Amino acid sequence: xxxxxxxxxxxxxxxxxxxxxxxxxxxxxxxxxxxxxxxxxxxxxxxxxxxxxxxxxxxxxxxxxxxxxxxxxxxxxxxxxxxxxxxxxxxxxxxxxxxxxxxxxxxxxx
Numbered sequence: 001x002x003x004x005x006x007x008x009x010x011x012x013x014x015x016x017x018x019x020x021x022x023x024x025x026x027x028x029x030x031x032x033x034x035x036x037x038x039x040x041x042x043x044x045x046x047x048x049x050x051x052x053x054x055x056x057x058x059x060x061x062x063x064x065x066x067x068x069x070x071x072x073x074x075x076x077x078x079x080x081x082x083x084x085x086x087x088x089x090x091x092x093x094x095x096x097x098x099x100x101x102x103x104x105x106x107x108x109x110x
Contacts, residue, residue: 066097
């Protein structure tokens with residue numbers, strides 16, 4: 001049985017040229033080349049998520065490096081049993097870097 005045989009309803013939509021171009025670009029980014037498939041997916045699911053694995057891998061690697069730096073500071077504190085202002089400031093800066101990287105993942109748009 002053909003897909004079109006059980007889809008009996010048709011929906012018309014009027015859009016501007018600018019909206020059409022925006023939709024085409026988003027379809028291309030999502031890897032979908034048929035408007036009806038894209039529209040159905042967007043109307044039913046509400047969104048299409050395109051994951052940028054490269055950006056995620058880069059951020060994960062950077063966070064791992066920051067974690068190594070934090071571990072070195074903590075080892076030094078544990079070894080010397082001494083915690084000074086510079087250690088605290090370094091830890092605070094490294095944690096802020098992690099938060100900025102996590103925010104950058106959320107803000108990245110294809």
